[in-house]
Amino acid sequence: MFARYAIQRRPFGRFLTLLPATLLLASTALCQQTIINRFDAFSGFTYLNSPHIGLSEQGAHLQTGYRPMTWLSLGIDYSFATGTVTLTPDMLLSSLQQSLGQQLAVLVKLGVLPSAYKVAVPTHSQTQTFAAGPQVSYHHFQHLTLFARPSAGFMREMATPHPTDAITKSIIAQLEPSGRKLDWVKFYGFGAGVDLFPQKPVALRVQFDLVRDHLFNDLLKDARNTVRISIGPAFNFGKNIVD
Numbered sequence: 001m002f003a004r005y006a007i008q009r010r011p012f013g014r015f016l017t018l019l020p021a022t023l024l025l026a027s028t029a030l031c032q033q034t035i036i037n038r039f040d041a042f043s044g045f046t047y048l049n050s051p052h053i054g055l056s057e058q059g060a061h062l063q064t065g066y067r068p069m070t071w072l073s074l075g076i077d078y079s080f081a082t083g084t085v086t087l088t089p090d091m092l093l094s095s096l097q098q099s100l101g102q103q104l105a106v107l108v109k110l111g112v113l114p115s116a117y118k119v120a121v122p123t124h125s126q127t128q129t130f131a132a133g134p135q136v137s138y139h140h141f142q143h144l145t146l147f148a149r150p151s152a153g154f155m156r157e158m159a160t161p162h163p164t165d166a167i168t169k170s171i172i173a174q175l176e177p178s179g180r181k182l183d184w185v186k187f188y189g190f191g192a193g194v195d196l197f198p199q200k201p202v203a204l205r206v207q208f209d210l211v212r213d214h215l216f217n218d219l220l221k222d223a224r225n226t227v228r229i230s231i232g233p234a235f236n237f238g239k240n241i242v243d
Contacts (some may be wrong), residue, residue, distance in 0.1 A: 033139040035199040037236040040065050040073070042205050048127060049079045052224040053091060057083035057127055077131040077153070079228060084224055086090060086163060087121035093221045100171065113167065114168040115194015121168045122149070126158040129228070145198040151189040151209045155226075158182050159216070175219065187213040187226070195234055205234040 046061035059081030065073040088098050100119070107113040131153030138146040160180040162168040172179070193207025207230050214223035 004096055018161050033142055033145070033199055034242055035240050036067065036070050036139060037136060037240050038238030038241055040067075040234055040236050042230075042232060042234045044205065044230050046081055046230040048079075048083075048226060048228050050224045050226045052222060053220070055083065055085065055125065055224075055226070057081035057125060059127075059234070061228075065135065065157050067241060070243075073103070073135040073147075075132065075135060077129070079127075079129045079230070081127050083125045083127075085123045085125050085159075087123050089119050091220055091222075093219065096219065098176075104167075107167070117167070119171060121161045121167060121172060122161050123159055123161045125143040126160075128156040130154045130156070130218055130225070139198070142199070145195040145203075146192075147195070147207075148192040149190065151187070151211050152193040153187060154184055155187050155211075155215065156184050157215050157241055159185055181216065181219075183215050183217050185213050186215075187197055187211040189225075191228075193230075196235065198234075203229075204238060206231050 017156075042061070042063040044061050046055040046059055048059075049055065059079060061077075061079040063075055065075030065076050067073045073188050092100070104113065104117065104119070108115050108117065131151060133150055133152060135147050135149040158180060159182075161168075161172045161176075163172050175181075189209060189211030191203060191207060191209035196204040196206070209228045211226050211228070212223060213226055214220070217223075
């Protein structure tokens, strides 16, 4: 996105409150798991945050996996999230900032705009992620499975500005004549998480991913780190593959 986002802290705070309970379970559940199913699926709430640009979005996260071995899963991953953002010039490429500044200076000089005028455009953001790959799991604890994975795939983001005056309408028309902008980009990083009560048909999964991306690089000047935090039920099914 080419904008500054309002950061929503509540979902992240709720995630952090789960950590003490997770650590407590880890200290008391020290028996090797005797049930590890061949397949699993996940569906839950997700929260995306890119602090560098202030992006904050909420939505849904889906996963499915196949275990060829007890410690290894191969799976696919999809998430969808939306949020509202305010476009400001300081996120743009230097060349665009300079051009915009010159145009606004002329309008101020002509008396069309007050000297204190600031560009701010409410914008709707819609982000999707697509990924596939391996995941390594640690099943030493009876009531808790730890896992980690590389995180790589594609991110799709749609930005739809909603200018509120004639000046911002003109600016958006220059930046994107169609009135909205779509971009696809590769991302890479890592992820980790925990399944609570993994030997049950329905477990509780808490996970996060940290990835690097640079969406809208023809408009935005910087790449960014994006954190995705998800929580929800994980469904275990299929043959028990414990030897």
